[in-house]
Amino acid sequence: MNNAVLNSRVASDPVSYDDSDSPQLIKLRGVVKSYNDGALTVMDHLDLDMHAHERLVIIGPSGSGKSSLLRVMMGLEGIQEGTIDFLGTQYITGTRNKPQKLDPRLQRQIGMVFQHYTLFPHLSVLGNLMLAPTKVHGWTKAQATERATQLLARLGLESKLHAYPSQLSGGQKQRVAIARALMLEPKLMLFDEVTSALDPEMVVEVQNVMLKLAEQKMAMIIVTHDMHFARHIATRVVFCANGKIVEQGPPEQIFTNPKEARTREFLEKVVIFD
Amino acid sequence: MEYQLDFAFLSGSAPDLLEGLWVTVRLAIAANAMGLTLGFALCLMAMSHWALVRWPAQMFIEFFRCTPALLQIIWFFYCLPFLFEVYIDPIPMGILALGLNLTAFNAEAYRAGVQAVPRDHLDASIALGLRPWQRTIYVVLPQALRSAMPVLMTNGISILQQSALVAIVAVGDLMYVGKDIATQNYRPLETYTLVALIYFLLSLPIARLAHVIERRQDAVVER
Numbered sequence: 001m002n003n004a005v006l007n008s009r010v011a012s013d014p015v016s017y018d019d020s021d022s023p024q025l026i027k028l029r030g031v032v033k034s035y036n037d038g039a040l041t042v043m044d045h046l047d048l049d050m051h052a053h054e055r056l057v058i059i060g061p062s063g064s065g066k067s068s069l070l071r072v073m074m075g076l077e078g079i080q081e082g083t084i085d086f087l088g089t090q091y092i093t094g095t096r097n098k099p100q101k102l103d104p105r106l107q108r109q110i111g112m113v114f115q116h117y118t119l120f121p122h123l124s125v126l127g128n129l130m131l132a133p134t135k136v137h138g139w140t141k142a143q144a145t146e147r148a149t150q151l152l153a154r155l156g157l158e159s160k161l162h163a164y165p166s167q168l169s170g171g172q173k174q175r176v177a178i179a180r181a182l183m184l185e186p187k188l189m190l191f192d193e194v195t196s197a198l199d200p201e202m203v204v205e206v207q208n209v210m211l212k213l214a215e216q217k218m219a220m221i222i223v224t225h226d227m228h229f230a231r232h233i234a235t236r237v238v239f240c241a242n243g244k245i246v247e248q249g250p251p252e253q254i255f256t257n258p259k260e261a262r263t264r265e266f267l268e269k270v271v272i273f274d
Numbered sequence: 275m276e277y278q279l280d281f282a283f284l285s286g287s288a289p290d291l292l293e294g295l296w297v298t299v300r301l302a303i304a305a306n307a308m309g310l311t312l313g314f315a316l317c318l319m320a321m322s323h324w325a326l327v328r329w330p331a332q333m334f335i336e337f338f339r340c341t342p343a344l345l346q347i348i349w350f351f352y353c354l355p356f357l358f359e360v361y362i363d364p365i366p367m368g369i370l371a372l373g374l375n376l377t378a379f380n381a382e383a384y385r386a387g388v389q390a391v392p393r394d395h396l397d398a399s400i401a402l403g404l405r406p407w408q409r410t411i412y413v414v415l416p417q418a419l420r421s422a423m424p425v426l427m428t429n430g431i432s433i434l435q436q437s438a439l440v441a442i443v444a445v446g447d448l449m450y451v452g453k454d455i456a457t458q459n460y461r462p463l464e465t466y467t468l469v470a471l472i473y474f475l476l477s478l479p480i481a482r483l484a485h486v487i488e489r490r491q492d493a494v495v496e497r
Binding site for chain 1: 392394395397398399400401402403404405408412413416417420
């Protein structure tokens with residue numbers, strides 16, 4: 001393992017893992033984002049590379065802006081400085097803090113699932129899945145229904161096709177939300193603390209769906225507080241604090257033998273080492 | 275009390291009353307059609323980021339909320355033709371006055387509904403690639419309509435009651451016909467009681483329906 005990997009601030013020539021056969025998905029360079037006129041910096045000249053087969057889990061103390069990267073990638077928030085490339089094309093540039101209009105052809109390659117339930121309550125499960133494909137991307141109803149039915153079957157929700165969100169459990173809602181984000185066959189999935197709002201007994205069913213996606217080589221960026229799950233699903237764990245990447249590497253290394261004192265300190269608070 | 279109640283004479287006036295009732299129903303339905311559609315448009319304008327759009331909309335709302343409906347109707351009937359030299363038939367004019375009044379009140383009801391749409395739902399619809407107007411039509415409007423429905427229905431009933439005010443400018447609605455019959459027969463007690471009963475019976479089912487919808491909404495509060 002090349003040591004430069006572990007410190008993203010060696011920015012002039014960031015080194016990726018030796019998997020050059022899989023294409024580069026994301027490239028962040030010098031990304032700066034702060035709130036309240038710079039009072040709170042959540043991304044401080046951040047550099048990050050990600051390849052198509054990777055599953056990044058971002059961990060770190062609350063308020064360290066873990067979700068910000070996901071929200072920026074999705075076009076929900078803007079950045080002040082730096083550039084983000086997606087699929088080899090410049091996707092976001094830092095100008096102002098406001099979200100900029102992102103190239104819809106690139107944006108549609110990204111799916112996102114949120115912490116809170118975001119299924120639209122006035123639409124059935126099928127209606128939720130069909131909305132974007134039919135209204136935005138010109139699919140026919142038949143095409144969208146077919147894809148939705150397949151997806152739901154894969155997630156064990158085929159019986160819920162015509163149910164309304166209010167009739168679903170929390171775990172089912174999140175699984176449907178994942179299915180909705182998968183409708184357009186994204187190249188990258190973003191998971192923003194998707195199990196945090198769930199009762200414990202429902203966490204596993206959602207995590208199993210994510211593991212299934214992992215088996216299918218879906219690229220993901222996951223923000224979670226569940227270190228056990230992080231260790232299980234990640235190909236790389238990124239520990240962030242104060243807007244900087246403190247340490248990153250394979251889960252075994254981060255969780256059993258962290259190099260940085262700051263990482264150790266954080267992990268001692270949240271994990272029971274065995 | 276020596277007064278002898280006599281409702282029998284009213285049977286002869288039934289055709290007139292029905293005609294008045296029909297005018298009232300038309301006024302109420304047309305005003306509601308206006309209020310439900312323009313009300314949402316006005317609500318969006320009043321919530322706009324652009325001051326140039328927001329200000330006139332807010333002025334409009336405040337004008338109708340802060341002046342008596344009776345005065346608004348009189349103003350429309352006497353001042354509008356005078357100022358703009360437009361002459362509109364009494365019933366369309368009545369619809370316009372009542373409809374714009376309802377538009378202002380419904381805009382406020384919609385606004386509460388729009389503000390109740392969770393921020394996360396907007397994020398999700400952006401993530402799904404919906405364009406701003408698609409978010410409004412497919413995500414915000416249905417949810418806002420749903421949560422604003424009890425208030426919209428209450429407003430709708432109240433415009434039915436307010437429609438009686440157009441009698442003052444000689445629109446031949448139920449109230450106007452009633453007033454006519456009462457003075458012709460010197461029987462205001464019976465006539466106005468019957469007219470009141472008709473308004474009541476017209477409104478009650480809608481009021482009950484609004485109540486049921488509200489209760490059902492409370493029952494399925496989720497999130």
